[in-house]
Amino acid sequence: MAMTAKQPYHKGDLPALLLKAAEEELSENGLERFSLRAAAKRANVSHAAPAHHFKDMTGLLSALGADGYRRLIAAQEHRQAQAAPDRVSQFVALGLGYVDFAEAHPALFQLMFASEKPDRSHPDFAEASLAAFAKLQDRVNALYPDETDQARRTTMLMTSWSVVHGLAELIISGRAAAPMQLELRTPEERDAMIHAILMRVHEVKG
Template structure:
């Protein structure tokens, strides 16, 4: 069997893609630069050259993850009614969509200490995600406490669903599931 070799294109992007595949397959605990290099078909020194160490590569992957997280929310928001409450529910559904589509990346963003959140790129990406939440809750008439409530509920639902623990939603069609989830998300602050 011949090992696939990387020969052209954007090596940095190829390494990030290989890192995501390795993360999804092996988890953050077993993540290593050597495995990523092997998956990308490059020397084991190539990832270190670009990212320094495994945590540096996970940091770069987390930056990409936050961009995709916001894109998942934007995709849902684009199809929702324009009122603030509907947009907020849509963002919550996008949050859940992201967790279901990329559970390992979701855990990296929200449950791992491996990425360096002091890194300027990651700090900017994670701050943009929080600013989006803050702006939506504020537009819907919510307070700082409501921001925490909405985030906690959306995150909790996403985590439970991605882990297969929210069994009451199993068996529902996608539109029925979305309706049920939007109703749950609306409970975060019913007075708005």
Template structure:
């Protein structure tokens, strides 16, 4: 299938997003250019601008897609610990999305699709804290949510940077996170595992 034919069938946007994710995974978001993206996708250098206007528009689309996938990944988790596991798994499976999502300077903060996707992801994150008993949440549920988010995000960031490879000692990231969360939250609710 030629690029022109894919474009007329509506596939070019997806092709460009996939090429952008590959480029980000290889070199990080700072190295991404629309010209390189067009080369990777085998289209004219004007094609990415047609769909995304500019680099910021492209990265905004990557972030919006990432938050949508992220919300879906969190939605199936039955409790706060498993939401943390889903958070870590999402980061490991979607490292390019993860890098862009949490760098607000890379995208347009007022983009409607991004705002809607972020809102869904935020609701899924908050739902895990809302399920905690009052004793485990403490007086401030918002701070409990920040603590849980910090734990999962910090773990995921360390994982993606390669800083945990020796510390995991052969455990899967999900298993290590479950253990870590159990150690930390056991002091609050008496659950160790």
């Protein structure tokens, strides 16, 4: 890939520029071939620039993963803003946003959830991932406002997460395309099927 001449940038923009370049490198060439040098080359900056801002590859990938979690939440909130305000609609919107994000950013999704490359104890990564988890927890709890058994709440939380995450994984891997006939469905039909799948594990009606 031919690189363009280095462009001037504002010093404060460099971390964002490097994160964008890192995601593009990850998407195009995969985690196994990922390097700080490759990200810097793609961003048209010196090979030392990523280390200056993120220390090492782990730091850069941890920051990228944290950014991914924040964008996951944004995708979910976008869906929620379009949905009805009732508890079932808001829960389903959260799941739809989860799948939307996975489909739009499969390599980043895998980095966030399946890779050991990021440092999950990094403050930024931990804060962002816990915020995404708390959002799911709040929505599941809202489905069962009268449930006082914490073990049951936890069971339904983990069941919900397992279903939506597993569905997202199956869709981005291509394994769900044939069973769900995704190519033949309109966006509305796709959403209705995901709605039905998400609600299948719950006793509430919706």
